[in-house]
Amino acid sequence: MKEITPSRIIISRTDSIGDVILTFPFCVWLRKKFPNAYLIYLGRNYTQSIIESFSMIDEFISWEDHKNMPKLEQIEKFKSFEADCILHVFPHKEIARIAKKAKIPVRIGTSHRSYHLLTCNYRVSFSRKNSDLHESQLNFNLLKPFGLNHIPPLGEINCNLSQWNVSQVILPSFVNEFISDSRNILILHPKSQGSAKEWPIENYISLANLLIPKGWKILVTGTETEGDLFRNQLPRRTNLLDTTGQLSLKQLMYLISISTALVACSTGPLHIAGISGIKTIGIFSPRKPIHPGRWKPIGINVQTIVFDDECPVCMKSKRCKCIEKITKEGIEHLLLN
Numbered sequence: 001m002k003e004i005t006p007s008r009i010i011i012s013r014t015d016s017i018g019d020v021i022l023t024f025p026f027c028v029w030l031r032k033k034f035p036n037a038y039l040i041y042l043g044r045n046y047t048q049s050i051i052e053s054f055s056m057i058d059e060f061i062s063w064e065d066h067k068n069m070p071k072l073e074q075i076e077k078f079k080s081f082e083a084d085c086i087l088h089v090f091p092h093k094e095i096a097r098i099a100k101k102a103k104i105p106v107r108i109g110t111s112h113r114s115y116h117l118l119t120c121n122y123r124v125s126f127s128r129k130n131s132d133l134h135e136s137q138l139n140f141n142l143l144k145p146f147g148l149n150h151i152p153p154l155g156e157i158n159c160n161l162s163q164w165n166v167s168q169v170i171l172p173s174f175v176n177e178f179i180s181d182s183r184n185i186l187i188l189h190p191k192s193q194g195s196a197k198e199w200p201i202e203n204y205i206s207l208a209n210l211l212i213p214k215g216w217k218i219l220v221t222g223t224e225t226e227g228d229l230f231r232n233q234l235p236r237r238t239n240l241l242d243t244t245g246q247l248s249l250k251q252l253m254y255l256i257s258i259s260t261a262l263v264a265c266s267t268g269p270l271h272i273a274g275i276s277g278i279k280t281i282g283i284f285s286p287r288k289p290i291h292p293g294r295w296k297p298i299g300i301n302v303q304t305i306v307f308d309d310e311c312p313v314c315m316k317s318k319r320c321k322c323i324e325k326i327t328k329e330g331i332e333h334l335l336l337n
Helices: 017-021 024-033 045-052 071-080 093-101 135-146 154-158 173-179 201-214 224-233 249-258 268-276 328-336
Strands: 008-012 038-043 059-062 085-088 106-110 122-124 185-189 217-220 240-242 261-264 279-283 302-305
Touching (some): 008 093, 017 268, 024 038, 045 059, 085 093, 173 217, 185 201, 185 249, 185 268, 201 224, 249 268, 279 328, 302 328
Parallel strands (some): 008 085, 185 261
C-alpha cells in the first residue's frame, strides 16, 4: 500500500452480534495505528446498541437505512461519508459495489470473493473456513495492507477490552425485584436463532434444578419466538425467572453486565458476557468451523466446554449430537472454578 494515513475509515460488518464484537480488537488496532482517524461502523440496526457501547467507534451507520435507496442515491450517500478507506470485514457484494462507485480511495477485502476483483483495490488472501485461528484473529488479516506483519495472539486480544462500556438502563420492575437480594445471578440463554449447535432445553432445566437449591437465582433469556419453543417446559420455581421476549437489547446487555455468570451456546449474548467480564461458559461442538477455537468469546473470564475434543464424527465435519452429552455437573464445575 502507498503511504497513506486514512482520516475516515468505514468498517463494514453487517451480520450478527457475536461477529460484530469479534471485530472490536481489530478496531483497537486501527485506533492505535491511526489515532486521529474517524472510525465509522457500517452495520445492522440490530447491532447498533452493541457498536455504540464500544468507545473506539465514532459513528454508527445503518445498512438497512441505505440498502433500499435508489442506486444513485446510495452512491451519493456513501460519498457524503467522506471516507478514504473501507474495510470489508464481512464481504457484501452490494456494499463493495457502492464503495467503488463512490470512489472511496482505499477499498480492502478478501481475495476469496470474485466480486472483490472488480471492487477492491487491495485484496488479502486468507481462508476463514479452514483456518485454526480465532475469528477475531482472522479479521486482522485485512490490516496487512497497513503494514501489520503478525496476527496478535488471542491472549493479547483478550487484554484489550476496556473500551466496552455498557450504559445503565432501567430494567423491568419484575427483574429488579428478582435480582435485588441475590449475589449469585445466573443467566441461561438456551437458543441461538439457529446460528449454533444447541444444548437441549432439558439440560438447561436440569442445570437450573441443580443450582437453585445451592443459592443461585436463574434468569432465562431469549426472544419471544425462542421462549415460545420452551416456555411451557420451564419449572415453576421461586428462584427461576423467564424473561424471554421481555427485554430490549440494551436491557439484556445491562442485565448481563451485572450478573454473576452466563451459560449459552455460541450466540450473541455469550459474546456480550465475555466482553463484559462476567463468568462466561460457552457450550460448543468440536466440529470445524463451529468449534470454540474459532468462535469462543473474547474476554478474561471465559471458559468453554465440549463433550469430546476428538469426537470421531465431528472430526470428519459431520453432524453430531455429542454436545447433548455434556453434563450439568460439568457446567457446575466450570461455574465454581
